[in-house]
Amino acid sequence: MTDTQALTVDAAVTAAQSAFESAREVAPATRATWLDALADALDAHREELVALAHEETHLPEGRLGGELTRTAFQLRLLGRDAATGEPLAATIDHADPAWGMGPRPDIRRVGEPLGVVGVFGASNFPFAFSVLGGDSAAGLAAGCAVVHKAHPAHARLARLTASIAADALRAAGAPDGLFALVEGHEAGTQLVQHPLVKAIGFTGSTAGGQALAALAAARTEPIPFYGELGSTNPVFVTPAAWEARRSAILSGYVGSFTLGMGQFCTKPGFLVVPAGSRDELVAGLADAAPVPPHAMLSEGLRSGFERARDELAGTDGFEVITTLPGAEGAPEATVLRASASTVIAHPELLEHEMFGPASVVIEYDDPAEVAEVAARIGGQLTAGVHAEDGDRSVDIPGLLRTLSEHAGRVLWNGWPTGVTVSFAQQHGGPFPATTAPGTTSVGTAAIARFLRPVAYQDVPDAALPAPLQDANPWNISRRVDGVLTLA
Amino acid sequence: MTDTQALTVDAAVTAAQSAFESAREVAPATRATWLDALADALDAHREELVALAHEETHLPEGRLGGELTRTAFQLRLLGRDAATGEPLAATIDHADPAWGMGPRPDIRRVGEPLGVVGVFGASNFPFAFSVLGGDSAAGLAAGCAVVHKAHPAHARLARLTASIAADALRAAGAPDGLFALVEGHEAGTQLVQHPLVKAIGFTGSTAGGQALAALAAARTEPIPFYGELGSTNPVFVTPAAWEARRSAILSGYVGSFTLGMGQFCTKPGFLVVPAGSRDELVAGLADAAPVPPHAMLSEGLRSGFERARDELAGTDGFEVITTLPGAEGAPEATVLRASASTVIAHPELLEHEMFGPASVVIEYDDPAEVAEVAARIGGQLTAGVHAEDGDRSVDIPGLLRTLSEHAGRVLWNGWPTGVTVSFAQQHGGPFPATTAPGTTSVGTAAIARFLRPVAYQDVPDAALPAPLQDANPWNISRRVDGVLTLA
Numbered sequence: 026m027t028d029t030q031a032l033t034v035d036a037a038v039t040a041a042q043s044a045f046e047s048a049r050e051v052a053p054a055t056r057a058t059w060l061d062a063l064a065d066a067l068d069a070h071r072e073e074l075v076a077l078a079h080e081e082t083h084l085p086e087g088r089l090g091g092e093l094t095r096t097a098f099q100l101r102l103l104g105r106d107a108a109t110g111e112p113l114a115a116t117i118d119h120a121d122p123a124w125g126m127g128p129r130p131d132i133r134r135v136g137e138p139l140g141v142v143g144v145f146g147a148s149n150f151p152f153a154f155s156v157l158g159g160d161s162a163a164g165l166a167a168g169c170a171v172v173h174k175a176h177p178a179h180a181r182l183a184r185l186t187a188s189i190a191a192d193a194l195r196a197a198g199a200p201d202g203l204f205a206l207v208e209g210h211e212a213g214t215q216l217v218q219h220p221l222v223k224a225i226g227f228t229g230s231t232a233g234g235q236a237l238a239a240l241a242a243a244r245t246e247p248i249p250f251y252g253e254l255g256s257t258n259p260v261f262v263t264p265a266a267w268e269a270r271r272s273a274i275l276s277g278y279v280g281s282f283t284l285g286m287g288q289f290c291t292k293p294g295f296l297v298v299p300a301g302s303r304d305e306l307v308a309g310l311a312d313a314a315p316v317p318p319h320a321m322l323s324e325g326l327r328s329g330f331e332r333a334r335d336e337l338a339g340t341d342g343f344e345v346i347t348t349l350p351g352a353e354g355a356p357e358a359t360v361l362r363a364s365a366s367t368v369i370a371h372p373e374l375l376e377h378e379m380f381g382p383a384s385v386v387i388e389y390d391d392p393a394e395v396a397e398v399a400a401r402i403g404g405q406l407t408a409g410v411h412a413e414d415g416d417r418s419v420d421i422p423g424l425l426r427t428l429s430e431h432a433g434r435v436l437w438n439g440w441p442t443g444v445t446v447s448f449a450q451q452h453g454g455p456f457p458a459t460t461a462p463g464t465t466s467v468g469t470a471a472i473a474r475f476l477r478p479v480a481y482q483d484v485p486d487a488a489l490p491a492p493l494q495d496a497n498p499w500n501i502s503r504r505v506d507g508v509l510t511l512a
Numbered sequence: 513m514t515d516t517q518a519l520t521v522d523a524a525v526t527a528a529q530s531a532f533e534s535a536r537e538v539a540p541a542t543r544a545t546w547l548d549a550l551a552d553a554l555d556a557h558r559e560e561l562v563a564l565a566h567e568e569t570h571l572p573e574g575r576l577g578g579e580l581t582r583t584a585f586q587l588r589l590l591g592r593d594a595a596t597g598e599p600l601a602a603t604i605d606h607a608d609p610a611w612g613m614g615p616r617p618d619i620r621r622v623g624e625p626l627g628v629v630g631v632f633g634a635s636n637f638p639f640a641f642s643v644l645g646g647d648s649a650a651g652l653a654a655g656c657a658v659v660h661k662a663h664p665a666h667a668r669l670a671r672l673t674a675s676i677a678a679d680a681l682r683a684a685g686a687p688d689g690l691f692a693l694v695e696g697h698e699a700g701t702q703l704v705q706h707p708l709v710k711a712i713g714f715t716g717s718t719a720g721g722q723a724l725a726a727l728a729a730a731r732t733e734p735i736p737f738y739g740e741l742g743s744t745n746p747v748f749v750t751p752a753a754w755e756a757r758r759s760a761i762l763s764g765y766v767g768s769f770t771l772g773m774g775q776f777c778t779k780p781g782f783l784v785v786p787a788g789s790r791d792e793l794v795a796g797l798a799d800a801a802p803v804p805p806h807a808m809l810s811e812g813l814r815s816g817f818e819r820a821r822d823e824l825a826g827t828d829g830f831e832v833i834t835t836l837p838g839a840e841g842a843p844e845a846t847v848l849r850a851s852a853s854t855v856i857a858h859p860e861l862l863e864h865e866m867f868g869p870a871s872v873v874i875e876y877d878d879p880a881e882v883a884e885v886a887a888r889i890g891g892q893l894t895a896g897v898h899a900e901d902g903d904r905s906v907d908i909p910g911l912l913r914t915l916s917e918h919a920g921r922v923l924w925n926g927w928p929t930g931v932t933v934s935f936a937q938q939h940g941g942p943f944p945a946t947t948a949p950g951t952t953s954v955g956t957a958a959i960a961r962f963l964r965p966v967a968y969q970d971v972p973d974a975a976l977p978a979p980l981q982d983a984n985p986w987n988i989s990r991r992v993d994g995v996l997t998l999a
Binding site for chain 2: 049091109111116117125126130137247414432434435438451453457463464465474481488504
């Protein structure tokens, strides 16, 4: 078994390396047509893919259809962005005998693709963070080859997607092996340890991510491990906002934390609000419309969720204040309550993730406690504020600053679920949210993770990589002698 | 002793954090005046600084004067680059109801300074990679506060430089504590472990760097460790170039590997040339003019160098073919020889660093061996080629591609010592050259290491950081709805 898998991973990675080498000098505009072909293929197989995804994940078909749209869009956007050359950060310094520290040689830098990239899919987004998800799109857009470790929670969907991808890439003229799928726990380990693999993209649990990150760091040649792990995504409500629109806030909150059965890394795990009547809070939550419940992604996730929820419910200072009905095979959505003073005294509780439909309302007696709670949140993918125009009921600038120190994305009067794919998106954050806080796994900036800058000194024009040649054959924006020049 | 040091590091870091917070919203153009003030202060104290550096390091005064010029230039260039806003990568996506995956919120991303940065100085560049060297300049330019761990090999110079820096920063209006010096091995450990320290810049030995990197990774909150460790900087000579200008190549080689007594991380450790007469090679080396010898930086480095040299000299297939006279207290410069087949069979020998005036000439019998040796070099700061115009004596495109896969900087008909500070510079490379191959420690791109991107979603204009506000108060180039817009 192990030997067979070893052969499979080694064969996939070796073929991927060959494909990478044969394709590495392909212009990014051509590469973009390969990503377009993948997107078109997803669209063409929409019905089949969504049906199978629904069967394996229990996620509603409507949501899966939207996720497929997002995934195809993501492939096209990242391909198009690579074609502009922007991720390459091409920089040209001409020789300058009068340079202030002494004569400067001709020196030119560009991002070069790392080689074969290993990608681990997540169970909760069977399209957008899986086989042809963001990490794969970013790797391919960067010019890398991708070997994807399938998530066992949707193994058949993974195989179908990979087969569609292989056909689409072949038809588009990409070299065989540029994208491959491997399966099994052992294969994942081998992928991280394979000498030809030069970076890992991972979305999943903190424990799984840390174990793989340790393997990546222990290699003879340690490689970058881009892990998106856990986050509790706290949302802070000012007294003024709570006074003005409590009902709307609770409705948005319940909708956000029950979306997809709470199986989002951006689920709001904590809502920090002014203290008040327990009955009014419970009534407000009961008025809010939860997203219709459905079974969780797997039995393992369900039992893990229930364990995490019950553990917090049994912690001093925490109580369950309401549950919302579940469905067959689905746990009840649960709201817990605690006081700000409890989490100020035990900030580690603010990192307690419950991957499922549960969240905690934290009540503060004094608006000054908002800053104290905010100062104690760990690294987060997101953190949010609900406030009014001209709100002075808490120190808003101070709060935003604190949240920006802890999170990759700061939201105003919004909810963290829903992560747009765009140029400015930042889906990342300090540890434990990710293992690489300087990078993002969503949006066009994700491409740069799979490039490594290389400088060329005094290399003749014809021997330079295309993006650095004087004639600018790829027609990209470059920084020349310190000045940005547009394509 | 330990308690006193703990207090000192904690006091320095705590004061640095306060200074960081009070200065974080200062416009980069103002911050640039602080870096200018540091550069001006170095220039003003030039005589005193160079004399003390010479006394402690034994490096020639001429070289030290040049290094001081470089260091002041670096401070000014990085400050000026930060003032353009380019390192911030400010990106604005306006809300777009027609966005292809569904309505897009307003989302804006900018690099924000990490906070307090710890910097470890190197012994071999008492100015350029020390107290006010590249890492400190990059940290300050990014908007961080810097706590610098002095290198014991030039402790008095470090104190003098830090004192000049404190005066200059105060006179320029920077908050007290923005830059501080700590000393001692234990202080270094505490600096890496201090919870308020958010990144480490390190230049030094592989062993020291790996130990500190492990500490950084083992923190409750692991932090980025930007370590520049070791490199052997191989240079490959084609048959045609060897035929055309052997004497000039050997002269450049000897000048480069003996510069600064070989105490450069970019010293060419291997010169790969066509096999030929031993006598002719020895004669060519004897004709080359070595840089005048002087004492090494420390007795410890000298004995370490001699051990590393003797170890390689005693390895099967290696022999010393010539030595060039040393000086009082200085070791002889030494050239060793080995065959390409030896290092092809034992590629680990290509990573054997001798930090001092020694280098190895590797002779190949068949030009095809050039590619085989190149494929076996480890991660390097630099790798070089000497070739002729239109040279077909080896596969030049293939060689350049291989070298670019292993090195941060690829040189053509040049020598790796001498690292210009510019926009396109890349001083980095895959492990073991550095612990962060996606980044550079020299040049303006070094600033980005100390920024972390943060996205703001639907945040009102007045509450946004200045670089993201509609009015663009810092007047910087930004990417708006995917399109670069110049300042």
